[in-house]
Amino acid sequence: MATATCTAFRAVLEDGGLRVGQRVLHERVGFLxxxxxxLTAELVAARWDETSLDALAAGVDERGEPLPSKGWMAVRRLGWNAPGPAPAPAPAPAGCAGAGRMAGVYVSDRxxxxxxxxAARTLRLALHRRVVVVALLATWPADPCRRTQAEWAALRAELPAGVSGxxxxxxxxxxxxFACAxxxxxxxxxxxxxxxxxVxxxxxxxxxxxxxxxxxxxxxxGARLRVKLPLCAAPRSRGDWAWHVIDLHLPATVEPDAVLHAPALRxxxxxxxxxxxxxxxxxxxAPATGHTVAVGFDWGVNTLLTGAVGRLAGRGETARVVTDGRPLIFxxxxxxxxxxxxxxxREHLAAxxxxxxxxxxxxxxxxxxxGRLLDRAAVLEREHVRVCARIRHLNDALAWAAARWAVDQAAALGASVIYLEDLATLQARGRRRGNARLSGQVRxxxxxxxxxLAAKRGIAxxxxxxRGTSARCPRCLGTLGHHPAPDRLGERGWKWAHCPGCGLSLDRDHAAARRIVSRGLLAQAHTITECATGTRTIRTTVDGTVTVVRRPKKxxxxxxxxxxxATLPARPPGPKTTPGKARPTPARPTPARRSPTSHRTPDVRTVPATTPTRAVKRPAGHDTQTPAPISGRGSGHGVPAPPWPEPPPARTGRLSRETCRRRTHAVERTGFHHAHATEVHPLTPRFGPHGSSPRPRRARKA
Structure with a gap:
C-alpha cells in the first residue's frame, strides 16, 4: 500500500448543488x-500516565479478551471514550462533547x-519509547557516557530486539x-x-x-470524495453540518487499477x-534469500548515493563476491x-x-x-512558513528522484535486491556544518x-x-587509510581511501558500497522481515572480500x-611466390624526405608563441585569441581595421540550448538541472548467474 497526496479542485454542496470556493472549503476542513x-489532545492528556500505558501494553481488556487492531475500538473496549456531555443547566443535545475546549460543541460519533x-495511534507509538526508557533506567550505569562491556551486555538483555545504537x-x-535539571x-x-x-x-x-x-x-x-463538514468553528446542532462533494485530481503515481481507500484530510x-x-x-x-546479483548503495554527505553491483560466485565456503568495478553515483x-x-x-528568520x-x-x-513590532513579527512568521514549505518540497523531490534512479539502476543491471546501510546507526560527528547537512538529509x-518503487518491479x-564499511578494504579486509585525494596520500582526509596492504586506491564511498553489497550477499540467509511493516534487515555481519572481474583485452x-x-602449417623457406608471377613485386620508391611520425603528444614549446603577423604576443601553447572587429562608430581614434578576417557569426541561441541539452542528457534523467548521476544503461546485461557474456563495447568511429 502507498499514499499519494492530491488536492481538491472543485467542491459543491450536496443539497442544492451550490459551488463552494477554495477559501471556504479550506476553512471548513480546518474546522473539522x-x-x-x-478530541485527540484531551484523550491523550487524560491517559498520559504509567497505569494507562500498562493497560494498553497488556493488549487485553478487563475481561481478558484481546484488544482489536483498530485504535478507536481498543479505546472504547478499555473505557477511554471521549468525554461525554458536560453537566449543564439545560440538557445538551445528543452527541455534544462537553469537557474542556469541546464544551457545548456538537460532534457525531464518527x-x-x-x-x-x-489518540490510540499516538499512545501505541509511545509504548516502544517507554520500553527503551524502562530498560535504560533499570540498567543505568555510573558513567552514562562510557558503558563497560558488562553494562552493555546487561542493557542488551533488557532491550527488545531491533533497538539501534x-x-x-x-x-x-x-x-x-533530565537528571542534570x-x-x-x-x-x-x-x-x-x-x-x-x-497532536x-x-x-x-x-x-x-x-x-x-x-x-x-x-x-x-479523478476521484470523488463525499464528506460531512461543519459550517462553523463550533457547531451547536446537526444543522451546522452539511455534505460536501469534492472532486480530486489523482497524480500519475496512482495506477489505473489501484484500489482507493479512505483518505486523511489536512x-x-x-x-x-x-x-x-x-x-x-x-x-x-520479492524473495528474502536466493539472490545472486545485487546492488549496494552507500550514503554520503554531498554524493547522496554511491553504488556498486556485485555477483555471488561459488557456494558454501567457496562463496565470494565479484564486481565489475563500475561506480554508480548520484x-x-x-x-x-x-x-x-x-x-x-530559516534560522535567521526565526531569530x-x-x-x-x-x-x-x-x-x-x-x-x-x-503594534509595529507585532506586524513585523507576523511578516517574518509568514516568510518562515514559506521557507519551511520550500525545504520540505525540495527534500521530497530529491528523495524520490534518488530512489527512482537507484531502482532503475538495479533493474537495468538485472539485480534482484538492493542493499542499503542501516539508517539508525548514522550520526554526524565534527563541525556544525557537517552535522546540519547530515541531519537535514531525507534518508x-x-x-x-x-x-x-522496488516492490513494483519485484526487487527487495x-x-x-x-559499522566498519568504510574502515576496511573490500579487497583484503585490511585497515584503510583515508586521505584528501589520490595524490595526497601523506595527509589525513576523508574523501579518498587507500589500502597500504594490497595497494587498493579508490573513492571512499565506492569502497564502502562494495563492502555493503558483499555483506548483503554473504549474509542473506540471516535476513529478518518485520511482520508489521514488511521491512527487511540483516543484523548479522558477515565480511568477505570483493574481487574485481576485469573484461578481456581487445x-x-x-x-x-x-x-x-600457430594453427596453420609452417611455410617452407625461400622467397614468397604467387602462382602466375614470374618475378617478385618491386618495392615502392622511398621519398627523399620523410617526416618522422610519433604517437606522443607534441610538447607545448613546439607551438609558436606569436601570430604569423607578430602582432599579438601570447603564452606558448595557447591558441590565438581573435579580437572582435573594431567598428568605426565609437572608436574615434582612426584605428584601421585589423588585417585578419572577421570571425564567423555566432550560432543562434536555440542551437546552443540543444548542444547543452545533449551534454546534460544524463543530468535531466534525475529531474534536477544541477544533480549529476550515472546514466542508467545495462553495461553488464548478463552479469548474473552465468556472467558469460562480455561487456558490450562502444562502436568504432567510421
Whole structure:
C-alpha cells in the first residue's frame, strides 16, 4: 500500500448543488481538523500516565479478551471514550462533547472515532519509547557516557530486539539532561520524562463509516470524495453540518487499477486542501534469500548515493563476491548547498521573529511601537512558513528522484535486491556544518520511496549493518587509510581511501558500497522481515572480500597473426611466390624526405608563441585569441581595421540550448538541472548467474 497526496479542485454542496470556493472549503476542513485535534489532545492528556500505558501494553481488556487492531475500538473496549456531555443547566443535545475546549460543541460519533483513532495511534507509538526508557533506567550505569562491556551486555538483555545504537544514545542523552535539571534524580518513567506528545490537525476518515464519508473513483485521473463538514468553528446542532462533494485530481503515481481507500484530510498553511489518499495494488513479493546479483548503495554527505553491483560466485565456503568495478553515483552537491542556504535563511528568520516578539513583550500594549513590532513579527512568521514549505518540497523531490534512479539502476543491471546501510546507526560527528547537512538529509524518505518503487518491479530492499564499511578494504579486509585525494596520500582526509596492504586506491564511498553489497550477499540467509511493516534487515555481519572481474583485452592484429600462424602449417623457406608471377613485386620508391611520425603528444614549446603577423604576443601553447572587429562608430581614434578576417557569426541561441541539452542528457534523467548521476544503461546485461557474456563495447568511429 502507498499514499499519494492530491488536492481538491472543485467542491459543491450536496443539497442544492451550490459551488463552494477554495477559501471556504479550506476553512471548513480546518474546522473539522481542529475538532478532531482537540478530541485527540484531551484523550491523550487524560491517559498520559504509567497505569494507562500498562493497560494498553497488556493488549487485553478487563475481561481478558484481546484488544482489536483498530485504535478507536481498543479505546472504547478499555473505557477511554471521549468525554461525554458536560453537566449543564439545560440538557445538551445528543452527541455534544462537553469537557474542556469541546464544551457545548456538537460532534457525531464518527468524528469521535477519528479523534479516538488518532489518540490510540499516538499512545501505541509511545509504548516502544517507554520500553527503551524502562530498560535504560533499570540498567543505568555510573558513567552514562562510557558503558563497560558488562553494562552493555546487561542493557542488551533488557532491550527488545531491533533497538539501534542511535536510539540508545538519544534516550541516554534525554535521561542525562533530565537528571542534570533535577539535581541528579532519574525520572520514574516515560510520562515524567516527556510531556504529552503534540497532536497534528488531521482528519482520519478511515475511522469513519459511510454515514460520514465515502470515496469512489471516477476514471483513471479523478476521484470523488463525499464528506460531512461543519459550517462553523463550533457547531451547536446537526444543522451546522452539511455534505460536501469534492472532486480530486489523482497524480500519475496512482495506477489505473489501484484500489482507493479512505483518505486523511489536512488544511495546509498555503490555503489548499491536502488529501493523503492510500491506494493499493497486488504485487509479487520479492524473495528474502536466493539472490545472486545485487546492488549496494552507500550514503554520503554531498554524493547522496554511491553504488556498486556485485555477483555471488561459488557456494558454501567457496562463496565470494565479484564486481565489475563500475561506480554508480548520484551527486546532489548543488541541491544540498541550496538546502543548506535555505536552512540558514530559516534560522535567521526565526531569530529575527523571536527578537521582535521579545521586544514587543517587553514594551507592552500601551507603547506606540508595540503594534509595529507585532506586524513585523507576523511578516517574518509568514516568510518562515514559506521557507519551511520550500525545504520540505525540495527534500521530497530529491528523495524520490534518488530512489527512482537507484531502482532503475538495479533493474537495468538485472539485480534482484538492493542493499542499503542501516539508517539508525548514522550520526554526524565534527563541525556544525557537517552535522546540519547530515541531519537535514531525507534518508528515511529515500529508503521508503525505494521500497515502494522496488516492490513494483519485484526487487527487495534490505538494510545491512553500517559499522566498519568504510574502515576496511573490500579487497583484503585490511585497515584503510583515508586521505584528501589520490595524490595526497601523506595527509589525513576523508574523501579518498587507500589500502597500504594490497595497494587498493579508490573513492571512499565506492569502497564502502562494495563492502555493503558483499555483506548483503554473504549474509542473506540471516535476513529478518518485520511482520508489521514488511521491512527487511540483516543484523548479522558477515565480511568477505570483493574481487574485481576485469573484461578481456581487445585482440590486436599482432595477436591475431600469432594465433593464425600457430594453427596453420609452417611455410617452407625461400622467397614468397604467387602462382602466375614470374618475378617478385618491386618495392615502392622511398621519398627523399620523410617526416618522422610519433604517437606522443607534441610538447607545448613546439607551438609558436606569436601570430604569423607578430602582432599579438601570447603564452606558448595557447591558441590565438581573435579580437572582435573594431567598428568605426565609437572608436574615434582612426584605428584601421585589423588585417585578419572577421570571425564567423555566432550560432543562434536555440542551437546552443540543444548542444547543452545533449551534454546534460544524463543530468535531466534525475529531474534536477544541477544533480549529476550515472546514466542508467545495462553495461553488464548478463552479469548474473552465468556472467558469460562480455561487456558490450562502444562502436568504432567510421
Amino acid at each position: 481538523s481542529v475538532l478532531c485535534r482537540d 468524528v469521535r472515532r477519528a479523534g479516538e483513532e488518532q 542511535a536510539e540508545i544514545r538519544n534516550r541516554t542523552r534525554q535521561i542525562r539532561n 533535577h539535581q541528579g534524580r532519574l525520572p520514574s518513567g516515560l510520562c515524567e520524562l516527556e510531556d504529552p506528545p503534540a 497534528a490537525a488531521l482528519v482520519l476518515l478511515a475511522a469513519m463509516d459511510r454515514q460520514q464519508t465515502t470515496c469512489e473513483r471516477l476514471d483513471a485521473a 488544511a495546509t498553511p498555503t490555503g489548499r486542501i491536502a488529501v493523503d489518499l492510500p491506494h493499493s495494488r497486488p504485487v509479487a513479493t 551527486d546532489a552537491t548543488a541541491i544540498s548547498a541550496q538546502l543548506h542556504r535555505l536552512r540558514t535563511h 529575527k521573529r523571536d527578537h521582535y516578539m521579545a521586544l514587543a513583550a517587553g514594551l507592552g500594549a500601551p507603547h506606540r511601537t508595540w 528515511g524518505t529515500v529508503a521508503e520511496a525505494m521500497r515502494h 530492499v534490505v538494510t545491512v549493518p553500517a 585482440t590486436t592484429r599482432r595477436l591475431r597473426r600469432a594465433r593464425r600462424a
